[in-house]
Amino acid sequence: MSTVSPADAPSVEDLAPVFEVSEVRREGDRVVYVGRPRAPPSTIESELAPLFYERGFDLRLAARSEARAPRHVLIATRRSIGIDGVPWKNIALALATVLTTLYAGTVWYHIDVTAEPLNLLKAWPFSLAILTILGVHEFGHYVTSRIHRVDASLPYFIPIPPPFGTAGAIIRMRGRIPSRKALLDIGASGPLAGIVATVVVTVIGLSLDPITVSRSVATSDAARIEFAEPLLLRGLAWLTSQPLSYADPTKQLHPLVFAGWLGMLVTFLNLLPVGQLDGGHVLRALAGPRQETVAAAIPAVLFGFAGLLLLFGDATVEVGIWIVWGVFTTVLAFFGPATPIRETSLDRKRQAVGLLTFLVGVLCFMPIPFRIIV
Known part of the structure; x- marks a missing residue:
């Protein structure tokens, strides 16, 4: 039995004000402190986590029942923020998304791939644009995660069939977030970086000549999709004087x-203030634990909005997007938001960044994103 901490971990004396240590042992990349709390167990992690975080450890408190008396253990796990090995799953999903976005692009370019499959490659500008927007968004999260020394995965792209070709991309946050400041930075960096890429792509698209389709395609009786025009898109069209x-x-x-x-559209959906969506991170950083009250109301708002559109709007199946997201946000609200280790409030600069992030979401909002015209 030892009560001497490893040199790279906090000492027994460092823990003494809130945790009395009777034994310390090393288990691989973990340091385990056995003892009893001198403060309420619910506060131990928040009290000691910053100390361990500075030394490169994540901390967890656990209770262990024994015959003589219950004991508590502090488990400090060495934090890793690197990439171990080749990220094959990330690569495979990215390649799959390249294919699905290429195929989706052939729909918008009206390229026939049935006779010549290699015509698929002609849709590369669309695929590159989509992957750039999503990649910049997710790497915004990834870079700020690394800056704050939070373990995060590389982006996982999500391939789906046309007309979109992708459902977006995500990164996995595997480490504890040290503070509300870090949570705000990580949550806001994705949408803010992604919207810059979105604006660049949109302006380029508006400056390019329209594509020309045959009159038979243009006047076809087949169902077509008509897309809404969010405020940001209208503003960019006005600034560039393009129709x-x-x-x-x-x-x-x-x-x-x-x-x-x-x-x-992806930016707005990501900024819904619920769970571990980007909007959930930003609002949790701004409002603290009160964010959960707002998050609990989001599914009801989405279901109610869908109902109003069905009753009073000129839409039917199109409102299904809000029903689907109502179900999705219900699940997210149940699992809750990311919880930072330190609950220190934000300075005015970061409060302004948080409000700016939600303003971006407002500019991207579309009550009915698309209509199916039969």
């Missing part, structure tokens, strides 16, 4: 404009 529609039905907006539109 968002054409009187000639054979002319259609360049597919890069649709890629920007998709970036705006």
